[in-house]
Amino acid sequence: MLYREAGQFKSSYDEDQAIFPILQDRIMLAIVLIVAFVAVPLLFNEYWLSTIMLPFLVFSLAALGLNLLTGYAGQLSLGTGGFMATGAFAAYKLAVAFPEMNIIIVFLLSGVITAGVGVLFGIPSLRIKGFYLAVATLASQFFLIWMFNKFPWFTNYSSSGVISAPPRAVFGDYFVTGSSASPQAKYLFALAFVALLALAAKNIVRSHIGRGWMAIRDMDIAAEIIGIKPLQTKLGAFAVSSFYCGISGALWAFIYTSSVEALAFDITRSFQILFMVIIGGLGSVLGSFLGAAFIVLLPILLSNAPTMVGLNISVDLISHMEFMIMGALIIFFLIVEPHGLARLWQVAKEKLRLWPFPY
Amino acid sequence: MEFLTAIFVTPFVEIVSYPIFFFEVVIGGLLAGVMYSLVALGFVLIFKASGVFNFAQGAMVLFAALTLVGLMEHGLPWWLALLLTIAVMVLLAITVEKVVLRKLVNQEAIILFMATIGLSYFLDGFGQTIWGSDVKVLDLGIPSAPLEFGGILVNEFDIVAAVSAGSLVAVLAVFFQKTRIGRALRAVADDHQAALSVGIPLKTIWAIVWSVAGLVGLVAGIMWGTKLGVQFTLTLVALKALPVLILGGFTSIPGAIIGGLIIGMGEKVAEVFWGAAFGGAIEDWFAYMLALVFLLFRPQGLFGDKIIERV
Numbered sequence: 305m306l307y308r309e310a311g312q313f314k315s316s317y318d319e320d321q322a323i324f325p326i327l328q329d330r331i332m333l334a335i336v337l338i339v340a341f342v343a344v345p346l347l348f349n350e351y352w353l354s355t356i357m358l359p360f361l362v363f364s365l366a367a368l369g370l371n372l373l374t375g376y377a378g379q380l381s382l383g384t385g386g387f388m389a390t391g392a393f394a395a396y397k398l399a400v401a402f403p404e405m406n407i408i409i410v411f412l413l414s415g416v417i418t419a420g421v422g423v424l425f426g427i428p429s430l431r432i433k434g435f436y437l438a439v440a441t442l443a444s445q446f447f448l449i450w451m452f453n454k455f456p457w458f459t460n461y462s463s464s465g466v467i468s469a470p471p472r473a474v475f476g477d478y479f480v481t482g483s484s485a486s487p488q489a490k491y492l493f494a495l496a497f498v499a500l501l502a503l504a505a506k507n508i509v510r511s512h513i514g515r516g517w518m519a520i521r522d523m524d525i526a527a528e529i530i531g532i533k534p535l536q537t538k539l540g541a542f543a544v545s546s547f548y549c550g551i552s553g554a555l556w557a558f559i560y561t562s563s564v565e566a567l568a569f570d571i572t573r574s575f576q577i578l579f580m581v582i583i584g585g586l587g588s589v590l591g592s593f594l595g596a597a598f599i600v601l602l603p604i605l606l607s608n609a610p611t612m613v614g615l616n617i618s619v620d621l622i623s624h625m626e627f628m629i630m631g632a633l634i635i636f637f638l639i640v641e642p643h644g645l646a647r648l649w650q651v652a653k654e655k656l657r658l659w660p661f662p663y
Numbered sequence: 664m665e666f667l668t669a670i671f672v673t674p675f676v677e678i679v680s681y682p683i684f685f686f687e688v689v690i691g692g693l694l695a696g697v698m699y700s701l702v703a704l705g706f707v708l709i710f711k712a713s714g715v716f717n718f719a720q721g722a723m724v725l726f727a728a729l730t731l732v733g734l735m736e737h738g739l740p741w742w743l744a745l746l747l748t749i750a751v752m753v754l755l756a757i758t759v760e761k762v763v764l765r766k767l768v769n770q771e772a773i774i775l776f777m778a779t780i781g782l783s784y785f786l787d788g789f790g791q792t793i794w795g796s797d798v799k800v801l802d803l804g805i806p807s808a809p810l811e812f813g814g815i816l817v818n819e820f821d822i823v824a825a826v827s828a829g830s831l832v833a834v835l836a837v838f839f840q841k842t843r844i845g846r847a848l849r850a851v852a853d854d855h856q857a858a859l860s861v862g863i864p865l866k867t868i869w870a871i872v873w874s875v876a877g878l879v880g881l882v883a884g885i886m887w888g889t890k891l892g893v894q895f896t897l898t899l900v901a902l903k904a905l906p907v908l909i910l911g912g913f914t915s916i917p918g919a920i921i922g923g924l925i926i927g928m929g930e931k932v933a934e935v936f937w938g939a940a941f942g943g944a945i946e947d948w949f950a951y952m953l954a955l956v957f958l959l960f961r962p963q964g965l966f967g968d969k970i971i972e973r974v
Contacts, residue, residue: 380773428955432962435716435776435913439905440958443951454942525972571902575780582777620796627788634781639766642774 307656323506340495345488353487358560360600361494362552367580367592368505369548374578375587376509377541378521379429383441384549384577386425386448389569391418391550392557393458396467399558400460407472407481407558411497415551421448422546429538433524445571452566468563481558490559497555501548506589508544517541518587579630583637585644594645602630669940677936687815688935689928694821696927697828698890701883702904703911703919704832705876710913711852712872713764715775721901722783723877726790727752728884728893732801733794741803752877760870787898796895801888824886831882832920835875839916844871852914906954912964921965926950 307328314320324330344357370384394414398405425444429437452458459467472481479485480493508514516537519527528534557564576599584595606626641647678685702724709717730751734744763778806819839845850858851868859865887897907926911918930953934946963969 428959432958434772436909436958436962436964438776439909439951440955442902442905443948443955446948446951450944450947454944578777578780621792624788624792624796627784628792629788631781631783631785631788634784635763635778638770638774638778638781639763642770 306659307653323503323510337499340499341492345491350487353491354560356600356604357491358487358494360596361491361498362556362560363577363580363600364593364596365498365501365552365555366549366577367584367596368502368589369545369552370577371581371584371586371588371592372505372509372517372548373541373545374581375585375591376514376521377517377538377545378524379426379538379541380434380438381441381545382438382571382574382578383425383444383448385569385571385573386445387418387422387546387549388553388556388573389448389452389566390421390546391415391553392564392569393452393467393566394418394550395554395558396469397458397460399470399472403470407474410472411551411554411558414554415547418550418553419543419547422542422549423539426539426542426546429542430535442571445574449566449570458566464565466563466565467557469558472558481562494555494559497551501551502589502593505548509589513537513540513544521587579634583634583644585646588644588646590649591644591646594649598645602633666940670937673940674936683815685932685936687817688931690815690817691821692928692931693924694817694825694927695931696907696924697821697825697920698883698886698923699900699904699907699927700920700923701824701828701831701879701886702901703907703923704835704916705879705883706904706908707911707913707916707919708835708876708879709872711916712848713851713869714772715764715779716772716913717876718776718779719783719786720876720880720904721898722786722790723752723755723880724884724887724901725893725895725897726755726786726884727877727881728801728888728897729790729794729799731881731885732799732888732893735801736799748881749878752881753874756873756877757870759873760866764869765866783898787895791895799888799893801885801893803885803889820889824890827882827886828920831879832916835879835916838875844868848872903950906950909954909964910957912966915964915966918964918966926953929953 309326312327366384366388373379373381391414394417395410398410398413428440459465469481471479471484473479480489516532519532520537580595580599583598585591603626606629607622705720706717709715727748731744731748734747735741767775767778808819809816810819847863847868850863887900907922910925911922930946930949933949938945
């Protein structure tokens with residue numbers, strides 16, 4: 305009833321190829337954007353903004369990056385944490401070395417640097433695939449973290465190995481990074497980045513680049529035969545994915561935590577982001593956001609649930625229970641819906657199309 | 664220039680001038696490699712028989728060791744604790760088969776891989792919920808005095824580990840080649856459908872394979888637990904088994920052994936002689952890099968089945 309495309313006629317190719325061809329989708333998106341840009345910063349308090357919304361945005365961006373690589377291009381990667389660290393440290397070095405450079409340019413450049421690193425570690429994907437590639441990407445994870453830990457040049461010789469984000473403003477004295485910036489400003493800045501990059505991702509995956517990725521994912525030899533160049537396509541996927549992960553890492557270091565050490569991006573971070581992609585849905589932009597929301601909210605829910613019902617459990621035990629429940633949920637999701645939360649949304653849309661007359 | 668000297672000159676000078684020290688490092692590395700092989704064996708067994716890349720092997724190692732230590736702390740004699748642990752691992756295998764694998768039959772390999780990641784999280788949490796997360800000391804009375812062979816110092820414990828790994832591989836080889844179940848396992852590994860069509864019960868076979876992998880995990884857990892103490896970091900050791908695995912090939916038992924030896928030795932030699940040039944602690948990533956470079960030249964690993972691809 306509510307969600308129906310009947311009666312919406314397209315009278316030009318432009319309309320037919322629009323990114324959101326159905327009116328209801330456009331309205332929905334507009335509502336989500338208005339809520340995210342206006343309602344959330346006005347209504348949510350500082351705690352919610354800085355401990356839930358900011359990590360959610362940062363993780364969504366990283367999940368989106370990994371989803372482009374694993375979900376669309378089919379290259380399983382366990383090196384996400386390493387690429388995020390690269391982005392964080394590149395942004396730090398750039399911001400400190402060029403204090404007058406605008407923070408937006410710093411972030412974009414750190415993304416470009418990470419893309420370069422990603423291409424370097426993506427080269428093995430031309431020879432190996434599947435699980436072999438997953439293990440090979442572990443090399444990037446361990447090597448990059450070791451490098452940032454080992455060479456004090458990356459942290460500007462800070463004795464603790466921790467980098468602190470310098471305060472920077474977008475324009476005037478509107479500070480978005482550092483500890484003095486208001487949570488609202490940080491949130492809006494991160495949100496703008498995430499929204500624009502998500503739109504870009506949505507467009508990339510339906511262009512010839514994205515179609516090339518999907519062809520490589522579905523069967524790389526067949527894709528090669530119909531004229532898709534594996535070198536450019538695979539390395540392109542690594543570059544774009546790393547670009548997203550790098551900016552996400554920079555946002556993490558500058559906006560979410562303000563100070564960070566390389567160990568924050570260790571192997572468990574890579575797995576966490578992989579879980580987001582799986583639970584959200586491989587090969588879906590929306591799924592990256594749903595998965596990130598799920599993984600960010602679940603631990604908060606789990607650690608608050610026992611006190612809510614009046615049980616008194618030690619912190620240690622809760623963290624172990626969290627592991628257990630997380631593992632069980634992942635298995636449960638894979639059994640019930642291997643295509644993730646995004647697929648559930650798809651099913652809901654199908655149902656809405658017919659509702660309330662099922663035939 | 665200094666850096667180049669540190670890489671290309673100094674290490675070789677050191678090796679030539681202290682050959683005994685070099686041999687000690689090599690032997691220490693080989694024996695450490697045996698321990699990696701033990702973990703890698705569990706991966707290979709499951710991958711061969713069911714095509715599942717079992718990421719939870721590391722968690723199984725930790726879980727087995729935790730259960731054994733936990734039971735012994737409750738005052739059980741070691742042989743009873745060992746028997747009970749074996750029973751628990753078999754039970755775990757049956758449960759995994761019933762609850763996870765059976766539901767995911769015919770799914771893509773990547774989905775099964777993700778499921779085993781979930782399983783490893785579950786086992787990590789479960790083991791520590793029951794037995795606590797303190798570092799536990801596992802003492803089965805394995806001697807650990809240093810011995811001397813022709814001027815080269817070797818730890819007695821490492822030899823015990825190597826011998827038990829060797830006998831484990833021998834037993835597994837006999838089991839796979841000679842027994843009826845072993846033949847059925849190999850048939851399943853070759854082709855699921857063909858095996859089913861000649862009447863091999865797939866579900867039973869999978870439960871058996873997971874049990875065997877659990878037992879291998881137990882042996883690895885005892886060895887690593889004695890060496891490092893039974894604690895959460897044991898799961899990180901399992902990650903080290905991955906480069907061993909790709910070096911040797913996913914489907915080859917001898918590959919797991921030789922891969923382990925190469926990685927163990929390469930890692931130690933690199934750390935001791937080349938580590939200084941890179942600022943130390945290169946053990947963290949050297950194994951992965953070695954495997955990565957190796958894969959570029961031989962994508963299927965040393966002994967893996969040749970990859971044949973068709974459209």
